[in-house]
Amino acid sequence: MRSIVKLATPFAAAALLLTACGGTTGGSTDAESSAGGASGCPEGASIGFFGALTGPNSNLGNNIQNGVKLAVDQHNAKPDACQVTVTPYDSQGLPDQASGLGTQAVRDTKVLGIVGPAFSGESKVADPLFAEAGLVGITPSATNPALAENGWKTFFRVLGNDASQGPAAASYITTTLQAKKVYVIDDASEYGKGLADIVRSDLGAAKVGDDTVQTGQTDFSAVVAGIRASGADAVFYGGYYSEAGLLLKQMRDAGVTTTFVTDDGAKDEGLVTAAGAANAEGTIITCPCLPPDKAGGSFVADYTAAYGTAPGTYSAEGFDAASILMAGIEAGKTTREDLLAFVKSYDAPGVTKQLKFDEKGEPSDISVWAYKIAGGQIVADQEIKAS
Amino acid sequence: MSLETFIDLTFTGLVVGAIYGLFALGYTLVYGVLRLINFAHSEVFMWGSFAAVWVMMLLGGRTGMGVLPAIGLLLVALVAAMLVSGGVALVVERLAYRRLRAKNAPPLVALISAIGMSFVLSEVMGLRDRIAGWVGLREPLAPYVEKARENVSFVNPLQSVTLFSISGFQVRSTQVIVLVAAIVMMVGLDQFVRRSRLGRGVRAVSQDPEAAALMGVDKNRVIQLTFLLGGLMAGAAAVLYLMHIGVTKFNVGFILGIKAFTAAVLGGIGNIRGALLGGLVLGLAENYGSNIFGSNWKDVVSFLLLVLVLLFRPTGILGESLGKARA
Numbered sequence: 275m276r277s278i279v280k281l282a283t284p285f286a287a288a289a290l291l292l293t294a295c296g297g298t299t300g301g302s303t304d305a306e307s308s309a310g311g312a313s314g315c316p317e318g319a320s321i322g323f324f325g326a327l328t329g330p331n332s333n334l335g336n337n338i339q340n341g342v343k344l345a346v347d348q349h350n351a352k353p354d355a356c357q358v359t360v361t362p363y364d365s366q367g368l369p370d371q372a373s374g375l376g377t378q379a380v381r382d383t384k385v386l387g388i389v390g391p392a393f394s395g396e397s398k399v400a401d402p403l404f405a406e407a408g409l410v411g412i413t414p415s416a417t418n419p420a421l422a423e424n425g426w427k428t429f430f431r432v433l434g435n436d437a438s439q440g441p442a443a444a445s446y447i448t449t450t451l452q453a454k455k456v457y458v459i460d461d462a463s464e465y466g467k468g469l470a471d472i473v474r475s476d477l478g479a480a481k482v483g484d485d486t487v488q489t490g491q492t493d494f495s496a497v498v499a500g501i502r503a504s505g506a507d508a509v510f511y512g513g514y515y516s517e518a519g520l521l522l523k524q525m526r527d528a529g530v531t532t533t534f535v536t537d538d539g540a541k542d543e544g545l546v547t548a549a550g551a552a553n554a555e556g557t558i559i560t561c562p563c564l565p566p567d568k569a570g571g572s573f574v575a576d577y578t579a580a581y582g583t584a585p586g587t588y589s590a591e592g593f594d595a596a597s598i599l600m601a602g603i604e605a606g607k608t609t610r611e612d613l614l615a616f617v618k619s620y621d622a623p624g625v626t627k628q629l630k631f632d633e634k635g636e637p638s639d640i641s642v643w644a645y646k647i648a649g650g651q652i653v654a655d656q657e658i659k660a661s
Numbered sequence: 662m663s664l665e666t667f668i669d670l671t672f673t674g675l676v677v678g679a680i681y682g683l684f685a686l687g688y689t690l691v692y693g694v695l696r697l698i699n700f701a702h703s704e705v706f707m708w709g710s711f712a713a714v715w716v717m718m719l720l721g722g723r724t725g726m727g728v729l730p731a732i733g734l735l736l737v738a739l740v741a742a743m744l745v746s747g748g749v750a751l752v753v754e755r756l757a758y759r760r761l762r763a764k765n766a767p768p769l770v771a772l773i774s775a776i777g778m779s780f781v782l783s784e785v786m787g788l789r790d791r792i793a794g795w796v797g798l799r800e801p802l803a804p805y806v807e808k809a810r811e812n813v814s815f816v817n818p819l820q821s822v823t824l825f826s827i828s829g830f831q832v833r834s835t836q837v838i839v840l841v842a843a844i845v846m847m848v849g850l851d852q853f854v855r856r857s858r859l860g861r862g863v864r865a866v867s868q869d870p871e872a873a874a875l876m877g878v879d880k881n882r883v884i885q886l887t888f889l890l891g892g893l894m895a896g897a898a899a900v901l902y903l904m905h906i907g908v909t910k911f912n913v914g915f916i917l918g919i920k921a922f923t924a925a926v927l928g929g930i931g932n933i934r935g936a937l938l939g940g941l942v943l944g945l946a947e948n949y950g951s952n953i954f955g956s957n958w959k960d961v962v963s964f965l966l967l968v969l970v971l972l973f974r975p976t977g978i979l980g981e982s983l984g985k986a987r988a
Contacts, residue, residue, distance in 0.1 A: 529831045
């Protein structure tokens with residue numbers, strides 16, 4: 275018995291510590307600022323960024339946050355602007371972190387709107403909280419179609435969902451690549467599985483095999499054996515770059531030269547790092563995102579000047595999402611209620627597209643692009659027209 | 662399942678299984694002499710993997726260099742990883758075990774201190790960018806410490822080529838190297854423990870520590886030696902893992918450590934040959950299971966197998982322990 279107590283004590287202590295840490299932030303819950311009236315600028319007004327800033331898939335989150343910060347900085351630099359800060363909610367991309375962070379964001383009344391959540395899995399957890407609280411959330415990257423079907427009045431996204439990306443990926447595989455036999459793999463995530471399922475149904479008889487891997491898996495030899503056995507001439511992977519890169523490397527190491535097609539969640543240099551430039555060569559990536567250098571206005575130049583690197587995947591989408599919120603705050607919509615109404619009726623050009631939402635919060639203007647890895651770089655290949 | 666796929670699954674399963682087995686030796690050896698699970702062993706492996714990655718970066722290894730220099734670089738990386746892992750294992754023994762043993766603390770206390778060491782070692786690696794920042798070395802060491810919590814890739818200078826094919830399945834050079842190297846290492850260790858003077862000490866302490874002490878065996882030296890041997894093998898396993906998988910990160914030891922521990926228990930913990938057998942069986946079971954049920958069932962299959970084996974053979978497949986196996 276004594277030994278059991280000894281074993282349990284450190285764990286109990288650790289658990290207490292963890293809960294204590296979780297409770298300390300986001301404590302200020304004075305409801306005064308929301309009653310400030312339409313024209314007032316509430317002290318300490320802020321917008322949240324919700325996404326992975328650390329963890330295995332954090333590159334995308336950091337790209338987005340940089341875009342968001344750029345939009346906010348540009349807003350703050352205007353004369354007499356209502357000063358706004360960015361509050362980061364680092365979910366690490368994990369759905370199980372999203373509930374606590376979502377509650378934190380809802381409770382902090384200084385937060386007027388959210389850019390994010392960045393991934394689909396965490397969106398499914400956090401968006402209902404936002405909807406209940408009337409806190410507007412514009413996601414720059416969560417593409418699971420089902421997210422828009424929940425009747426959340428606060429859900430918006432600035433890019434096409436997987437219902438547009440999936441068919442585009444399938445059409446690219448069958449028409450541009452002329453593949454007859456396709457092997458489809460997903461990572462069982464909200465996003466990866468949702469997208470891969472659309473590709474599966476669109477491919478129909480061209481799908482010769484499928485598999486589901488686990489996030490965090492590192493050894494894919496059984497998957498590679500399956501691909502080899504199927505004699506596939508193209509592989510579609512629905513998921514994020516960590517696993518995609520390792521799978522690709524192990525395919526090539528095993529001598530499988532099948533063309534690898536993957537999605538926007540894998541559109542990151544992390545894919546090339548994990549797979550190795552030689553192995554990644556020729557890989558196709560579909561994305562409902564505009565090539566960063568095609569973004570309008572002075573976005574590319576401003577971003578490069580601010581961060582010293584070219585914009586990454588979803589930086590421009592993050593900028594657009596934040597710009598909508600900034601436009602609202604500039605127009606004096608400084609309560610959650612007013613800002614939500616403002617976003618709903620927004621219709622103006624952004625750097626990626628005309629920004630306007632339908633009644634479900636989907637963008638009315640959608641384009642899907644194919645990218646290719648050439649010489650270790652992800653370069654725009656062509657726009658995939660709806661067929 | 663076609664014959665080709667079966668051979669494919671079997672072969673690649675053996676490759677991964679051999680890595681598990683090599684890694685599992687550290688658990689099995691320490692259990693053999695101390696009757697304790699060294700939960701910090703997963704971090705011993707992780708540190709070895711980083712040593713290999715950094716040495717390869719330092720020496721400028723890249724794909725497409727000649728075969729002989731590539732092999733030379735891999736050997737240097739192997740030695741570096743083994744030394745670092747062996748060193749970390751000795752540090753674990755010194756900090757987490759020695760003092761507690763000297764005070765005759767109950768075994769569970771040592772278990773907890775090993776878990777603590779595991780967290781410390783893992784987080785030190787995961788926060789290496791900040792640690793380098795404190796001592797003002799973040800800039801000069803940037804390539805080694807930046808993105809501390811993300812995957813770091815190992816550049817394998819040896820291009821993988823097809824050696825020969827068995828009924829359609831192409832056998833690749835990397836796979837053969839990993840498999841052969843792992844088995845050679847394990848046979849070498851097994852022979853060392855069986856035949857050498859030091860090995861006899863290890864077996865003596867594992868059979869009866871008091872009698873061994875009376876016969877003039879220095880127990881502390883033997884315990885150090887087992888930690889060192891386990892660490893060296895973990896370092897070798899780390900390099901083979903990197904050749905096969907290609908990336909590592911600060912928490913890579915967690916899942917792999919559980920797998921290696923499973924392999925050790927499966928084969929019979931405390932038994933060196935059991936570790937190899939357990940590793941190979943686990944690797945095969947994962948691959949067959951993944952193919953039949955889908956890759957997301959991989960871990961389910963391996964742990965189910967463990968439960969089944971333990972139900973019918975509580976001491977593992979080969980059972981018995983280090984000393985008794987060949988007394």
